Amino acid sequence: MVSQELDYFRAIIQANMEPLAKVTEVSPVTSLEQKLGNHIWLKREDQQPVYSFxxxxxxxxxxxxxxxxxxxxxxxxxxxxxxxxxxxxxxxxxxxxxxxxxxxxxxxxxxxxxxxxxxxxxxxxxxxxxxxxxxxxxxxxxVPPFDDKDVIIGQGTIARELMQQLPLLDAVFIPVGGGGLLAGMSIYLKSLRPDIKVIGVEAEDSACLKAAMEAGEPVELERVGSFADGVAVKIIGKETFRLAQKYCDDVITVSSDEICAAMQDIFVSTRAVAEPSGGLSLAGLKKWVSQTGAKGKNLAAILSGANLNFDRLRYVAERTALGEHNEALLAVTIKEEKGSFKSFCKALNGRSITEFNYRYTGPGDAEIFVGVGLRNGETELASLKQELSDKGYSFVDMTNNELAKLHVRYMVGGKPGEQLSERLFRFEFPEYPGALERFLDTLGANWNISLFHYRNHGAATGNVLAAFEVPEQDNAAFSEHLQRLAYAYQEETNNPCYQQFLSSKAHNLAQVANS
Incomplete structure (x- = not known):
């Protein structure tokens, strides 16, 4: 071990966290141990006086x-x-x-x-x-939040406690934002136990460590997601990356849905309500076990914090079933005739319907947006799709379509009654009192807003879905206007979910699926 790393190791050993920071417990995740075939523990940093490491x-x-x-x-x-x-x-x-x-x-x-x-x-x-x-x-x-030697040493004391509490661990899963926690813990763990696996876990939309690992140096992400706001960091620290590059064995990224599912696992086993970044490492642990097939291992994840706005639980509950692969979202074409819904329900072979959205649009075929409960995850989803195909149903799997999950499932049936030259966008903007009004003012009145959807999830960022009537000759001017707004946005005009349920233009499901 080089002298610089030895200094870190000694400093972590000697660091005295008393009386302010407490020695936190380790709790077994009993709800997952039998399911995953491993011994699983949480290091409970939610027990700190400020509910965070x-x-x-x-x-x-x-x-x-x-x-x-x-x-x-x-x-x-x-x-x-x-x-x-x-x-x-x-x-x-x-x-x-x-x-x-x-x-x-x-x-x-x-x-x-x-x-x-x-x-x-x-x-x-x-x-x-x-x-x-x-x-x-x-x-x-x-006082830097992560890229500082003394801060890194303080975070490393979690590893010191963990090794005293669970000396026979095979792998430790650590959430990553700016990298201070991973740097401090990994240098201690690898100095004491070189054989132990140290795995960093990032949110898919804030994966600054993964980007740095691929580039060989810290790189700034263009934008980061807002759900796991505790790890929403655009660029990892220089010193934290240097240590992570040397001592971290692997980096796993997880989706917001997988984080929500892990938050539920934590609640079921401990009755603790973790914040999204607090559930991040357990989500990574579950994904690692699924990918590697590990059995009989001693695994620990860091429950890093529990500062959660209560109103965000609504969003977590909605997404948990998808994160556990217990629900599928499908856009299905059925006949617009008496008994067709009953026939479709029968085609599900006893599976529960979690959501059903439909609106009469005229004779012929009807388009429905349906949620279906699954008992055996992705394996059962594949079986369901095959069964529906065998029975002659046309459908599109929307389970992993973010637009469907965030907006369209609440808006199905909103096709206009006439043809529109319409472009659809998702926007993100800072959420604060009056922010939506300011957002609308900023959009201006040059083009008619033909669709608008907004849901407040108690996050720091608001999400809006909006469509504009833009004649073809205005496309260049409209694009320039979007650039001047300085809001993060993504065009969704060609998204199959929009084309199927909200667009004025007629589209065939098969054509949409192949577009």
Whole structure:
């Protein structure tokens, strides 16, 4: 071991987290052990006073400073609370710059822990730049959320406790945002037990470590997803990547649906309600077991946090069945005649219908959007599709279609009664009071909005589905207008789900499926 890594290892051994950060428990995930054929535990960092592991790194960083120090940081969540509590306990003053889009529950939590909150900018990058500006102007100490030696050492103490509690582990699954937790834990685990597998887990839409591993250096993602906001980081830290590259054995990415399913597993076994990033590592563990076929192993995942807005549970519940592969979403053509629905239900061979959307559009064929319960995951889905094909049904599998899951399942039956020159887009925008009104104002009135759908899931980012009447000769001007808006967007005009249920143009299911 080189001296730099040896310094990390020794510092993690010597780091004293008492009395602020507690030694957290390990809990068995009994609901999964028999199902997956492995021994599975959760390291319960949701038990920290701020309900997140972030307290460890912040506390270790601030302990190095003389009493009465002025500290500043930027964060929209768990790091902010860790810095605020640590500063109050150690006699420092802390200013936390948070985006104006930060949910009020998180702002109040920081204030209640003794931190001074400064609301600035509509996204983290703006808040972070302002915090660095304050630190430079006023000589305050900036506390990085992950790419800092003392922060990394603090996070590494989780591995020290875990090895004392479960010394015979075969693999540890660690959530990855900026990489501080993975860096600290991996260097300790591999120094003590080189044979143990260290596996980083990322959200598919925020996979900055995977991108860095492929490029051989940190690279900035164009955009990151908002669901697992605790790990929504565009670029991994330089030092955290250096350590991850050396000590991390593998990186697994998981979908939002798989995270939701893991959150349910955690609740069933522990009655703890994890935040999305808190369920991330267990989702990765489940996927790794499925991919490798591992049996009889001792596996641990880090339940990294439980700071969840309660209203987001609605979204989690909706997506859990899909994450567990217990539900299929299908667009099916049936005859517009008496008894056709009954015949379709019979064709499902006893499977439950979880959702059924239909609206009369005229004689001939009818298009339905249906959710079907599955008992045996993807294997049964393949059987169901074969059975429907054998019975002569035309259909499109929408189970993995994000537009279908996020919007269209709530909008089926909305075809206009006349032909429209329509283009469809998904937009993301910062969510705060008045944000939707501002979004609509920004879109302008140059083109008629012919479709609009919005659902608030209690996240920092709002999601809108909108269609515009754009004559062909206006396409260039419209595209320029979209670029000036500065909102993240994706065109969905050719999405088969839109073409089947919402577009004014007639499309055949088979043509859509092959487009």
């Amino acid at each position: 972030k307290l460890r790194g912040a506390y270790n960083k601030l302990k190095q400073l003389p009493k009465g120090a002025q500290v500043v940081t930027a964060s929209a969540g768990n790091h902010a609370q860790g810095v605020a509590l640590s500063a109050s306990h150690l006699g420092h003053t802390a200013r936390i710059v948070m985006p104006v889009t930060t949910p009020e529950i998180k702002v109040n939590a920081v204030r209640n822990l003794g931190g001074e909150v400064i609301l600035h900018g509509h996204h983290f990058d703006a808040a972070n730049s302002y915090a660095l500006e304050i630190a430079e102007k006023e000589g305050a100490v900036f």
